[in-house]
Amino acid sequence: MNTQTPRILVVDDEPDIRRLVSEILEDEGYRVAMAENAGEARELKKTGAPNLILLDIWMPDADGITLLKEWVAEDTMMCPVIMMSGHGSVEAAVEATRLGAYDFLEKPLSLAKLLLIVERALEAGNLQIENAGLRQLLVPDIEPVGKSASVARTKDQLKRLAQHDTRVLFVGEAGVGKELFARYLHNNSAHREGPFVDVAVGSIAPENSAVEFFGKEGSGKIYPGLLERANKGTLFLGEIGGMDKETQLRLLSALQSSSFLRVGGSETVRVDVRVVASTRTALDEEVKSGRFRQDLYYLLNEVTLEIQPLREHSEDVPALLNFYVDYFVTQDKLSFRKFSMAAQNFLRNYSWRGNVRELKNLVQRLMILGVGEDIELDEVKSALGSVTGDAIATSSVPEFFNLPLKDARDHFEKAYLEYHFERTGGSVAKLSSAVGMERTHLYRKLHSLNIKL
Missing domain, CATH: 3.40.50.300 (P-loop containing nucleotide triphosphate hydrolases)
Structure with missing residues (x-):
């Protein structure tokens, strides 16, 4: 069997629809798997690694919108999904495309339109994979920083x-x-x-x-x-x-x-x-x-x-601070800020219980939440909790407030969990207790926010 043949997963609780769509796609040379409910779909997506999913909205155990949300949250390289519904509505179509669906088809299906959209969706999926590979090639490998x-x-x-x-x-x-x-x-x-x-x-x-x-x-x-x-x-x-x-x-x-x-x-x-x-x-x-x-x-x-540990080679702290400032400017498009000499000297003598990870997270917090180009000593001390008072001037508005709600929430959750992760010494069990989240859900959250254990 040719492993390069596109694999398509058809998810629909109506046997006639599943059979008809599958036969048409197989006649076109595609490899097709079928699922009649959300439970089967989850398993086949995991084991079959489809290149495209045709997903019905209304199913007995879980609706397609819920399933799409779940897959998009757990898979950053999600294959294209085409939603299908016999009860089509503008609201459902808008919600599906907002969540990341490639397109929306109403039943009864136009077979010519189905084949055209399938072909275009597969091309879009291939382009996404190629672009991801190209981005990976363009991102330089990060070497351990420091000349100590x-x-x-x-x-x-x-x-x-x-x-x-x-x-x-x-x-x-x-x-x-x-x-x-x-x-x-x-x-x-x-x-x-x-x-x-x-x-x-x-x-x-x-x-x-x-x-x-x-x-x-x-x-x-x-x-x-x-x-x-x-x-x-x-x-x-x-x-x-x-x-x-x-x-x-x-x-x-x-x-x-x-x-x-x-x-x-x-x-x-x-x-x-x-x-x-x-x-x-x-x-x-x-x-x-x-x-x-x-x-x-x-x-x-x-x-x-x-x-x-970082405290054993603290002479590398200034180089690490500069490196992560440049890193977040380049990778996250944050506004450039620079540490004053007084701030650098203070941080060279800081204990760094969380080591380089703590330093990286500190730089990120100061760049997201701070204002002005210069990062002064008082701001650093406030961010570390060494002095009383607010970490940021109350008149300032964090930059992530200008982001869409989901992106802003992700920024906050990542900073919040990384902060507590440092305080609990990198223990997921202690982190689970500290933030009040069941460990299985916590693992998923850490993975979705790309927080390294």
Whole structure:
């Protein structure tokens, strides 16, 4: 079967509509999967990776608008969706397109119009993927910032380790930039042309762990797992100590043989992938307590590389401040601001419990919420909570107030959660308690706001 043939998912509770649309699309050479309700649609979207979805609005278990909202929230590269309804209305069409639907078709369907819109939607989806790839190529790789002896020594060690397939365990406090150093290792290695796939191990529920890591197959459909998606590249396992025991055993076997079986599969999948990991906890203590397998610990820990906390190389603080100012000006289109010399000197002597992540978040807050080009010492102290009084002059209006409500809410939620994440030492369990959000919902929120664990 040609894997390049577009895959289309047809979701409709009316059997005759499903069959008619599917037959027409199959006659045109498309691969078609069918779902009669929202539950089936969710599963087929996850396992079948469709290039286009035809989605009915009225279904027995959940309406199509609700399903579209859910998918758009969890998938930043959502494939095009064409809404269908036998009870078409201007309000429904407007709501669907506002949420991101490609187009809206009324029943009874015009088959000529259906085929034309399907063709255009697939072209739009391909263009979106190409543009995303181009944006990724245009964004330069961010190197660890700083010229201190500590950063220079670590970068030199990583360049040498990159020439071999040695497995590296990055050790350090929350927020020191372990993922960034892992990317630096990847970018200097023979795997640099392949993907860099990073995963926060603790964010994967144990019951989903096997499928997430090793993939799943069944009914002629394949869902590739993390190891498969990282083939020819690097898989970075963030905070490896959070992995459940069953997945530890399966990962050990996969790393020893460079092969594995997908869940539900019978054919061995072979991969060429470099696996590196990180931990902020004493993993040897986890081994002694029996919570982490000793054999997997030794396999991942061929070389231990400790990433120093920011307070140990505070001479890099001014360079990091300047770097993140430029970063947010370029990436988020925020207005340029610069730190005064007094502010820089104060921050060089600050304790930085949240390390580089805390510094980055501080710069972002000051650039979003502050006014004027200069960031003075008093404003910095207020933002850090070191003095009483408001962090911003009451007469000023935060820039994100001028954004649409959803974007403004995302800005606030991201800053709010990152602030509490720093205060709880990078613990999702403590963060869940601090903000009053159930942990499963919190993981989804952190993922949707692109907050790294």
